[in-house]
Amino acid sequence: MHYSDFWNVEDWQVIEYRECHFFNENESAFWVVNVQIGELIIYKTDINGSKIENTPITRWITVNEWNRLLKSAGVVIF
Numbered sequence: 059m060h061y062s063d064f065w066n067v068e069d070w071q072v073i074e075y076r077e078c079h080f081f082n083e084n085e086s087a088f089w090v091v092n093v094q095i096g097e098l099i100i101y102k103t104d105i106n107g108s109k110i111e112n113t114p115i116t117r118w119i120t121v122n123e124w125n126r127l128l129k130s131a132g133v134v135i136f
């Protein structure tokens with residue numbers, strides 16, 4: 059059994075920032091951010107007992123989108 063636990067935007071954790079470039083003649087730069095937006099919680103049961111595994115749910119979004127989402131409240135699901 060497993061389920062997803064999505065967090066409120068203000069609780070997202072920033073993992074990494076990275077500079078990217080458009081495929082145009084100027085190779086215009088833009089910044090993206092990798093954020094953890096929740097956890098995938100997996101319950102496993104075998105003959106030795108139960109085990110819980112937490113796997114992070116991450117997404118890459120632009121910094122502009124990140125700032126726009128921070129101004130809003132609630133849970134955003136991609």
